[in-house]
Amino acid sequence: xxxxxxxxxxxxxxxxxxxxxxxxxxxxxxxxxxxxxxxxxxxxxxxxxxxxxxxxxxxxxxxxxxxxxxxxxxxxxxxxxxxxxxxxxxxxxxxxxxxxxxxxxxxxxxxxxxxxxxxxxxxxxxxxxxxxxxxxxxxxxxxxxxxxxxxxxxxxxxxxxxxxxxxxxxxxxxxxxxxxxxxxxxxxxxxxxxxxxxxxxxxxxxxxxxxxxxxxxxxxxxxxxxxxxxxxxxxxxxxxxxxxxxxxxxxxxxxxxxxxxxxxxxxxxxxxxxxxxxxxxxxxxxxxxxxxxxxxxxxxxxxxxxxxxxxxxxxxxxxxxxxx
Numbered sequence: 001x002x003x004x005x006x007x008x009x010x011x012x013x014x015x016x017x018x019x020x021x022x023x024x025x026x027x028x029x030x031x032x033x034x035x036x037x038x039x040x041x042x043x044x045x046x047x048x049x050x051x052x053x054x055x056x057x058x059x060x061x062x063x064x065x066x067x068x069x070x071x072x073x074x075x076x077x078x079x080x081x082x083x084x085x086x087x088x089x090x091x092x093x094x095x096x097x098x099x100x101x102x103x104x105x106x107x108x109x110x111x112x113x114x115x116x117x118x119x120x121x122x123x124x125x126x127x128x129x130x131x132x133x134x135x136x137x138x139x140x141x142x143x144x145x146x147x148x149x150x151x152x153x154x155x156x157x158x159x160x161x162x163x164x165x166x167x168x169x170x171x172x173x174x175x176x177x178x179x180x181x182x183x184x185x186x187x188x189x190x191x192x193x194x195x196x197x198x199x200x201x202x203x204x205x206x207x208x209x210x211x212x213x214x215x216x217x218x219x220x221x222x223x224x225x226x227x228x229x230x231x232x233x234x235x236x237x238x239x240x241x242x243x244x245x246x247x248x249x250x251x252x253x254x255x256x257x258x259x260x261x262x263x264x265x266x267x268x269x270x271x272x273x274x275x276x277x278x279x280x281x282x283x284x285x286x287x288x289x290x291x292x293x294x295x296x297x298x299x300x301x302x303x304x305x306x307x308x309x310x311x312x313x314x315x316x317x318x319x320x321x322x323x324x
Contacts, residue, residue: 014223031102036078062103092267097135142320163316184268259289
């Protein structure tokens with residue numbers, strides 16, 4: 001048997017739609033894998049959210065990724081998966097990506113298949129809508145990740161970057177029902193203006209530079225604004241009725257200016273990721289700038305009729321999948 005701990009992830013960070021992601025220390029999944037009869041791929045869910053996710057191996061992301069991996073790299077072998085589901089489903093925290101990443105990592109270890117990190121990302125991403133790489137990359141590799149399907153050179157590039165030390169997160173998980181990631185992807189515009197393209201590229205470049213030089217202040221100020229995806233999704237109601245692009249941008253601008261906290265929508269939403277520097281938040285709990293920012297987000301959700309399901313005080317995880 002192999003046991004793997006798999007971090008949740010937040011993707012679509014700021015201007016880095018389908019490219020930038022980060023692994024989170026909490027929440028996380030626990031995945032166990034045991035050898036099974038030839039051709040068998042099965043899954044059992046346990047834990048807090050077990051009743052809210054499928055155990056159908058034709059639909060479960062972990063089972064689908066494991067089946068593809070075994071069929072291509074170890075024909076005739078099988079696996080039984082047991083997943084302790086502690087990541088809230090359909091909240092933009094990369095549950096399906098974590099399922100797929102944990103399954104691929106566990107099967108690779110269980111059968112000593114020798115996959116490298118890019119190969120593991122490939123097989124895990126095969127179970128994601130549209131094959132997007134960002135969530136699985138973060139859950140597999142840890143840290144901040146940059147993922148690219150390079151059509152010019154015909155390759156996949158995935159790189160992990162160590163997070164700055166003076167950076168932590170608060171994840172606000174609202175009790176908003178998200179239809180599906182596929183619906184959220186359909187809300188993204190197929191084209192954008194030259195102005196928005198230039199600003200998105202510039203902000204993505206600054207965010208990358210800030211990671212390279214470990215400048216959390218520049219990172220916060222670079223990722224806070226996405227000029228097209230978040231606005232389009234908010235206007236389409238993806239993040240909940242009553243929250244349009246204008247209101248979302250007003251909220252972001254307010255908490256950045258007042259508290260030096262960046263807000264990004266995690267993945268396809270509806271969860272919010274609040275970025276802050278612990279060095280700027282040394283006061284009593286409840287009176288720190290980050291606490292005021294969280295209060296602002298929660299109050300605005302409440303004014304639209306939404307409750308908060310959970311709040312996680314967490315930080316970037318330097319580790320991806322790990323044997324435990």
